[in-house]
Amino acid sequence: MFQRWLALVIIVLVYIPVAIDATVLHVAAPTLSMTLGASGNELLWIIDIYSLVMAGMVLPMGALGDRIGFKKLLMLGSVLFGLSSLAAAFAPSAAWLIAARATLAIGAAMIIPATLAGIRTLFVEARHRNIALGVWAAVGSGGAAFGPLVGGLLLEHFYWGSVFLINVPIVVVVVALAAHFVPKQQGRPEQTLNISHALMLIVAILLLVYSAKTALKGTLSPAIVTGTLLTGAVLLFIFVRTQLRASKPMIDMRLFCHRIILSGVVMAMTAMIALVGFELLMAQELQFVHGFTPFEAGMFMLPLMVASGFSGPIAGVLVGKLGLRLVAAGGMGLSAVSFIGLSMLDFSTQQWQAWSLMVLLGFSAASALLASTAAIMAAAPKEKAAAAGAIETMSYELGAGLGIAIFGLLLTRSFSASIDLPQGLNGSLAEKAASSIGEAVKVAQDLSPTLAEATIEAAKTAFITSHSVALGSAGAMLLILATGIWFSLAKVEQR
Template sequence: MSSAMATPPSASEAPPARAGGRAWLSLAVLVLPVVLISVDMTVLGFAVPHLSADLSPTGTQLLWIVDIYSFMLAGLLVTMGTLGDRIGRRRLLLLGSFGFGLASLMAAYATTPEMLIAARALLGMAGATLMPATLSLLRNIFTDRRQRVIAIAAWSSGFSAGAALGPILGGWLLEHFWWGSVFLINLPVMAATLVLGRLLLPESRDPNPGRYDLPSVALSMATLLPVVYGVKKLAEGGPVLLALAAIFLGLTVGLLFVRRQLRLDNPMIDVRLFALRRFSTAVVTNLILTFALVAALFALTQYLQLVLGLNPMRAGLVLLPGMVLTVAASFVAAPLARRVPMGTLLASGLGMATLGFAVMTQLSPDGGAPLVMAGFAVLGIGVGFTDTVTNDAILSEAPPHRAGAASAISETAYELGAALGIAVLGSVLTAVYRIQLDTVPDVPDTAMAEARETLGGASLAAENLPDELAHQLLSASHAAFTSGLHVTSLLGVVIVAGAAVQAGVLLRRRRDRANRASGRGTADRAVPHTPLT
């Protein structure tokens, strides 16, 4: 692609240095922020019914409380990744950890929906410094290919481990304390990261970063936010022309952003990397799977608690097998990645995830906990397989000095998928819920209006009604929510199955061999490794 990515023959023949004990201790430090962010996202889903009862947010405010974090994170990840390349990735990680702790305090003691939304936005800004810093430091610490695959499996499993820990820890906190306590658990993890990071992590940066392009920063943000705003307005039933205009504006700015990156000598995002099929397929797969997975978690946590009536601890235990299997699948994928073609692994993992979503289309308002456990377990296996393979492919395509930018692209896909998953499928769930929730006879209009806002609002409205009317309202709202869950699960089937097809087609071994034979395998020359495909 460029002269910076080419490796002299003498360098490619020399085996990379193997990491020692200090490097593996550093890996443990790098996994801490990953676990924290995963815990934070999972715990918030379980806290939604509790904060809904306390702060009484509208349906739109509730969606913003959940997804503003991911929007800010996705919008700033590339900016922070390139900033870390310049000022130092360890320094960026430590600064972000300090900011994340302060924002967590603000979120824990929020007194209004608007204050909580602002705190979540600050958490997203601080979180944007953590993810690209951890992955790019990992890329520079573990230069040996085989060790790096294992390290990436551990790093990827941090998401699943945090998601598994979140329901248990969060369930205990929500049963003994107020909902704000779920944010206070961030503080000891951030303190440990600050102390151990200074002691163990090496500093690394791009030796020739070039000029920091502020217009690219503005264009990247101006691409994301209008698109998200337009999608949300369409889902809310807002003015169609305004929503479409916002989406069109964001896409237009996105085109300007791409054109600017192609002209710059030192772009914020090296968009030419997307011409490499392994890289682009891995990024798109990350985005699509996360899009569906996070939306499923958002819906299932409410289904288990508000429809089936499980307390947070028991709801977490229902999802725990799926989280544990995700961790296990991540480590199983590491040795398989050296023997099985990348396209085959991705298609298999995504096929398992598709099956998991198919199981969730069979849930009922009366007793679907066993189906949730089974479906989410199958989904977890698929996620574990794909995460390790895709993150390894993304890092293997980039030279070490561009590790921050490549890591940021990977994490942008993950966080943008999470944000859009909640915004799009979460909004679809809300829209179907409102359409399906018919007027219940004799229930006052004010109670019905409150019930149509959110499922939590229906539970609160039922508390002020006679027993018979309360039962009718809850039965209707539970059926409506389950219908919305069926629709989003079916969309998950279609989306993830489509990702499986594109991975299998684009990464066929025959085409990869043709690319290597014709000399177009730029990434294979960039970093010596045993081939995944």
């Protein structure tokens, strides 16, 4: 028994950096913008490529684990994760860091199913398995919630690459211990892999996100944007059609025909979009506009992290007492109220109001996440529980990636439309300063003191305006979604 719990500690240990890496760069966004010279668009790709690639790779990596055994998958994923962390830590450019983050995501996509398969294999008794799964879930939610705080603490004392370097000693320890103390698992060589399907899904998602970003930025011709959008849409259509026809699909698309499961997927994606997108927005505003250090920004967002990380048990009780429909729609509705309230605040003078609304946002969004999990797993047929769990995982990761993209697009568009730059900037500099607050700060470094101060003040004012537009728009969309969830689940209850 001791060896089983020791093995659990080992496999959960490597899950910690995987969870943290999903959000650790949020407070590092201003630092990366200045250090690597990353544009606003490159900055979004650096952050959201991790979740988008992981969303497409986690399912075929799970199949690979069945084929070679979870121990081999765990060690292979850990090694790739460690090497990718080294590549990311010493990235000389934004493009290099984006590529390193993509390979980090592939390593993470190996580690997550390996840890879950390890728990299922090691703990036969349901009571012990549930305890182990509880530890695993706490590490995942806690790591993601406290990622910005960890990133801020490291950036306070070390250079930006330290947020990746901390992964390396963990990986070394895990690989060494796993080789000796984690029992081997017999693989199933007959297990089929769907790597090509996964790559098709990833390419489709990236093309669709890229076309949306470039369309709003206006940097490419409409013909190229339209071609990219159509290519992504065609690939997504082919992917869905392939899955429907496959004897062993990567995703059982027929599960989406179930109203409750579809509602759960929408809730999971929306809750992650809200939490992750808001953290990115806050991290930039607190540092660029209000002059916070990365650690101070992480501490300011601590109420959101605590509320989202520890609201699971309370939300679980509420689902049992109030029902899925009320908790799901209520969670979305309260998140909307939080966003609308936050859109009206000045974070430098109304901290207590901001913290109160962040607690409400963290609790309500996390409640919606738990409700989505309950909805998906309860509605799925018993023989398709694994497929439903895979859909839930993909929904989380897609929501995290799309949260960065959607909030980033809202911020970029409203910032460019609202900034009022001072006279004296030539055309190219003015265009660059109007693209994002990070670009405006970089432009100001090469200007005269008077013009630099005017440019930075204009950027701060525009960002505060775009912050209000982004949060207000998100709040309105969440209210519409809450209404739709309320009526969608009502139809199910009436059956």
